[in-house]
Amino acid sequence: MTGPDDDFEDFVNRRKPVFRRxxxxxxxxxxxxxxxxxxxAREAIKPEEPMRMFSAPRWSMPIALAATLILTxxxxxxxxxxxxxxxxxxxVTVQNVAERTDAPMAATVQPAPAPAESxxxxxxxxxxxxxxSAAVAPAPKAGDAPPxxxxxxxxxxxxxxxxxxxxxARADAEYAELKRQQRAYAVSPDR
Amino acid sequence: MNAATFTxxxxxxxxxxxxxxxxSRTRTVETVxxxxxxxxxxxxxxxxxxxxxxxxxxxxxxxxxYLTRQARDGEIANDLFQEVWSRVIINRTRYEPRAKxxxxxxxxxxxxxxxxxxxxxARPGGLRIEEADDADLLPAGEDTQPDAxxxxxxxxxxxxxxxxxxxxxxxxxxxxxxxxxLSLEDIARVTGVGAETAKSRLRYAVAKLKAALSVTEA
Numbered sequence: 575m576t577g578p579d580d581d582f583e584d585f586v587n588r589r590k591p592v593f594r595r596x597x598x599x600x601x602x603x604x605x606x607x608x609x610x611x612x613x614x615a616r617e618a619i620k621p622e623e624p625m626r627m628f629s630a631p632r633w634s635m636p637i638a639l640a641a642t643l644i645l646t647x648x649x650x651x652x653x654x655x656x657x658x659x660x661x662x663x664x665x666v667t668v669q670n671v672a673e674r675t676d677a678p679m680a681a682t683v684q685p686a687p688a689p690a691e692s693x694x695x696x697x698x699x700x701x702x703x704x705x706x707s708a709a710v711a712p713a714p715k716a717g718d719a720p721p722x723x724x725x726x727x728x729x730x731x732x733x734x735x736x737x738x739x740x741x742x743a744r745a746d747a748e749y750a751e752l753k754r755q756q757r758a759y760a761v762s763p764d765r
Numbered sequence: 766m767n768a769a770t771f772t773x774x775x776x777x778x779x780x781x782x783x784x785x786x787x788x789s790r791t792r793t794v795e796t797v798x799x800x801x802x803x804x805x806x807x808x809x810x811x812x813x814x815x816x817x818x819x820x821x822x823x824x825x826x827x828x829x830x831y832l833t834r835q836a837r838d839g840e841i842a843n844d845l846f847q848e849v850w851s852r853v854i855i856n857r858t859r860y861e862p863r864a865k866x867x868x869x870x871x872x873x874x875x876x877x878x879x880x881x882x883x884x885x886x887a888r889p890g891g892l893r894i895e896e897a898d899d900a901d902l903l904p905a906g907e908d909t910q911p912d913a914x915x916x917x918x919x920x921x922x923x924x925x926x927x928x929x930x931x932x933x934x935x936x937x938x939x940x941x942x943x944x945x946x947l948s949l950e951d952i953a954r955v956t957g958v959g960a961e962t963a964k965s966r967l968r969y970a971v972a973k974l975k976a977a978l979s980v981t982e983a
Binding site: 585608610616 | 809812814817818821825826829830833843846847850851854855857942949964967968971
């Protein structure tokens, strides 16, 4: 004898059905729904394709490789050549500056004949003061200047040569003249 | 632990589309371990589509019937079915085999249906479609009762009508028991009640269905 409780326990434990279930209750989802779910599942695990900035043609890789090689060899070849000859930058020294300023300085050294004439006329006026003839002596013309005075380097070389030759007096005189002209240039208002 | 499933053969075509054979009328019991389901889910999380196809073929029918009987509307059931599997797919990387996969699946289904009821402000136990069938629960008169045995359609109609009259909680527990083959403890876990409460609901549901169907079979 089985009671309702036993029947229910059998039902719960799936040993015996309590009532007969209609057979056509065993329906299934439509095929379209299957496709939708499976497509979604497939797309969810699809690995993401890396974003391509552009689609390069197939020949672009060898072309790029060749261009890279050419560029590399060009750079290496040019780096192996001796450097082009360039004018050395002169060192900035007083002597170099003086060399660069020799030409204009020589051009500015002009003869002063007029004072000589005026002094001559004034001396004839009876002052009799011709003692300052040295002070009023005409300055040497640019064309009369010795060739070593045309630039400071030659001038210094000449001074050195005189000193080596034992002519210290002329060397000192030349050196004093050199310094005088450079001081005159330094204070010149045209500079 | 063995689980009962409906016989379905997943067929994978070269186009990588899967078709499922129509269900057989007989309900057979396959030896499918829950560990195997869990392993299939983990394999799918690693990117094996074939694992998902197997998993889907095992549970698609039960889940669809559960949702269809709960929603009592084909379109809504389709939407809920898709939503449940979407949640399975989305949560594949967070899935941990701490519980049976079926428990996990039907918990999702239960929650989806509750969410749907909240969205539509529908009472889960409300009658909408088959209210007309309620009259069929009453014993038919002598003059209207067919002489021959009731057709399958008639039996099925009465079954659905009886199911529709059940309170939502009882119907939920009964459908989980019938379709998911979960144990009472698992059903209680899915529905968020105690095991005794679930058992009590199931007892009432079975008694009402039995009464309704025995009347028709008399």
